[in-house]
Amino acid sequence: MTSHDVTLEWPDGRTRTIAVREDETVLEGAERVEIGLPFGCRTGACGTCTGRLLAIDGTKRGDGVDTGGGDVEAAFAYRRPPRALKDRHRDDGYVLLCIASPRTDCRIAVGSSVHTELVENPWK
Amino acid sequence: MSGSDTQRGAEPEHDHEHHHHEGPGYATPQAAIEESEREKLAYVMSLYVGTDVDASDFVAVVDLDPDSDTYCEIVDRIEMPERGDELHHFGWNACSSSCHMDGLERRHLIVPGQRSSRIHVIDAKDRRNPELETVIEPEEVFEYDLSAPHTVHCIPDGEILISMLGDADGELPGGFLELNDDFEIEGRWEPPGEIEMNYDYWYQPRQNVMVSSEWAAPKTYYPGFDLDDVEDGNYGQRLNFWDWEEGTVEQTIDLGEEGLIPLEVRFLHTPESTHGFVGAALSSNVFHFYEDDNEYRAEKVIDFESREHDDWDMPVPALPTDILISMDDRYLFGSNWLHGDVWMYDISDPSNPRRADSLSVGGTFGERQEVQGRELAAGPQMLQLSLDGERLYWTTSLFSSWDDQFYPEEADRGSVMLKADVDPRKGTMELDEDFLVDWGECPEGPARAHEIRWPDGDCTSDVWQ
Numbered sequence: 068m069t070s071h072d073v074t075l076e077w078p079d080g081r082t083r084t085i086a087v088r089e090d091e092t093v094l095e096g097a098e099r100v101e102i103g104l105p106f107g108c109r110t111g112a113c114g115t116c117t118g119r120l121l122a123i124d125g126t127k128r129g130d131g132v133d134t135g136g137g138d139v140e141a142a143f144a145y146r147r148p149p150r151a152l153k154d155r156h157r158d159d160g161y162v163l164l165c166i167a168s169p170r171t172d173c174r175i176a177v178g179s180s181v182h183t184e185l186v187e188n189p190w191k
Numbered sequence: 192m193s194g195s196d197t198q199r200g201a202e203p204e205h206d207h208e209h210h211h212h213e214g215p216g217y218a219t220p221q222a223a224i225e226e227s228e229r230e231k232l233a234y235v236m237s238l239y240v241g242t243d244v245d246a247s248d249f250v251a252v253v254d255l256d257p258d259s260d261t262y263c264e265i266v267d268r269i270e271m272p273e274r275g276d277e278l279h280h281f282g283w284n285a286c287s288s289s290c291h292m293d294g295l296e297r298r299h300l301i302v303p304g305q306r307s308s309r310i311h312v313i314d315a316k317d318r319r320n321p322e323l324e325t326v327i328e329p330e331e332v333f334e335y336d337l338s339a340p341h342t343v344h345c346i347p348d349g350e351i352l353i354s355m356l357g358d359a360d361g362e363l364p365g366g367f368l369e370l371n372d373d374f375e376i377e378g379r380w381e382p383p384g385e386i387e388m389n390y391d392y393w394y395q396p397r398q399n400v401m402v403s404s405e406w407a408a409p410k411t412y413y414p415g416f417d418l419d420d421v422e423d424g425n426y427g428q429r430l431n432f433w434d435w436e437e438g439t440v441e442q443t444i445d446l447g448e449e450g451l452i453p454l455e456v457r458f459l460h461t462p463e464s465t466h467g468f469v470g471a472a473l474s475s476n477v478f479h480f481y482e483d484d485n486e487y488r489a490e491k492v493i494d495f496e497s498r499e500h501d502d503w504d505m506p507v508p509a510l511p512t513d514i515l516i517s518m519d520d521r522y523l524f525g526s527n528w529l530h531g532d533v534w535m536y537d538i539s540d541p542s543n544p545r546r547a548d549s550l551s552v553g554g555t556f557g558e559r560q561e562v563q564g565r566e567l568a569a570g571p572q573m574l575q576l577s578l579d580g581e582r583l584y585w586t587t588s589l590f591s592s593w594d595d596q597f598y599p600e601e602a603d604r605g606s607v608m609l610k611a612d613v614d615p616r617k618g619t620m621e622l623d624e625d626f627l628v629d630w631g632e633c634p635e636g637p638a639r640a641h642e643i644r645w646p647d648g649d650c651t652s653d654v655w656q
């Protein structure tokens with residue numbers, strides 16, 4: 068089974084590159100090599116596992132947010148619809164790692180802080 | 192262990208033969224007040240989900256006995272087998288509603304994972320050292336097209352009913368899942384499709400009525416609170432009144448804009464009563480509901496004003512996220528999570544609650560922002576009251592993704608449990624400055640703390656037939 072090199076980047080600068088097979092999700096691939104990533108529902112509903120696509124194939128993701136959605140579609144196949152993400156999140160390059168399987172080598176920002184970027188405090 | 196002297200529910204079998212007794216719990220709410228001893232242990236839902244701490248959520252056993260060497264400490268932790276649960280609300284396999292059921296014990300805690308949809312059963316026969324007994328895996332739950340388990344109550348014949356907030360995909364409609372007394376899924380309790388949204392519920396069997404409230408679809412509230420969802424009508428504002436025996440909705444009350452996100456819903460404890468209250472978290476109101484001429488009505492009876500804060504762009508809503516009724520039905524307590532208030536209203540006349548007292552602690556405006564030198568990272572949230580109504584306890588986490596939005600520091604510092612001494616005669620509360628349980632010091636890293644239960648039944652779970 069084909070696999071792709073997925074580089075995980077944590078906010079503290081730590082990185083790990085793992086080979087994730089096309090028939091497993093990034094979360095499953097990380098668990099296989101005993102890397103703990105945040106998750107909750109594992110069905111694409113809760114957003115706890117959210118990552119942000121940083122680059123595909125070693126090239127930087129466009130220069131911006133507007134091409135992120137297309138980049139995510141090129142980089143991953145979803146097992147089921149990513150219900151926890153709104154269109155604006157998908158366009159910004161966010162990806163649900165519990166249901167996304169890689170289709171190319173890529174780099175992803177991971178860790179719980181990525182999930183907290185999805186919504187802000189509306190009163191502040 | 193030490194529990195058997197205080198725990199009615201854990202009495203060995205032979206005791207039942209000697210006394211002509213009866214099932215779990217107490218015969219009446221008044222008996223619960225008179226016959227119960229002071230709470231010595233608390234079970235508290237504790238969680239790591241959504242943080243970078245790579246550990247399972249757990250149920251904390253907290254020592255509440257002031258004479259104990261380990262007072263205010265977490266003396267045991269029952270860790271869940273998997274990560275990612277978001278332990279939230281939980282309940283007993285039996286309560287005072289089964290007081291007549293000989294041989295049934297208040298012994299097993301049903302502990303659902305809000306995000307995982309995994310349902311754990313903990314055997315708490317040994318009150319200080321409970322053990323995980325059974326796990327119902329999410330796939331088994333999804334088969335009934337349900338997810339996101341929330342409130343657990345027992346049905347008076349030994350079965351267990353759990354409100355479920357979503358379908359298998361985390362969308363609407365939600366429903367109710369029934370477990371049998373062997374902790375296996377019995378099936379759906381209601382004909383599917385009776386309701387859209389679901390959240391908390393309470394039943395009053397003598398009146399053959401159940402009331403349920405509304406949060407939102409799991410996919411809406413899981414990622415965090417988004418004002419766009421309010422504008423799109425994705426949050427609830429209705430109460431559903433059910434025929435308890437038939438499992439069908441008889442009446443739905445739309446609370447309107449002042450009743451946005453009705454969360455915790457409580458009937459008075461008196462089994463004859465048809466009065467109850469629900470807190471509307473987003474619109475910061477409390478509604479009184481009651482039966483009048485075979486129909487339920489709901490009226491707004493408490494209103495919390497938003498407050499201006501220099502560092503916030505818009506007036507900050509109070510966000511009353513939890514309410515509870517004292518066992519004698521005299522007081523309604525609540526927590527305004529954003530403002531940082533714990534409040535107490537006299538509800539002797541339920542249509543006209545009279546403000547008795549409040550405490551300003553934690554949150555965005557709290558007059559006290561630390562206890563014993565420990566900075567408070569969030570406002571008061573889940574409450575629990577002693578059966579005699581003299582001690583009020585609370586924790587500070589609401590829901591991991593909502594915590595991160597409104598109190599991001601809580602992820603680094605963890606939750607606390609605090610306590611106030613209540614004088615029910617005078618209607619006053621005073622913060623107990625000697626009491627602090629700190630989830631910031633857990634071995635794997637800071638954890639959040641949510642719902643609180645006593646081994647012997649409490650003001651937010653016991654129901655009478």
Ligand code: FES
Pocket residue numbers: 105106107108109110111112113114115116117151163164165166
């Ligand atoms: S774990 Fe819930 S969306 Fe991935």
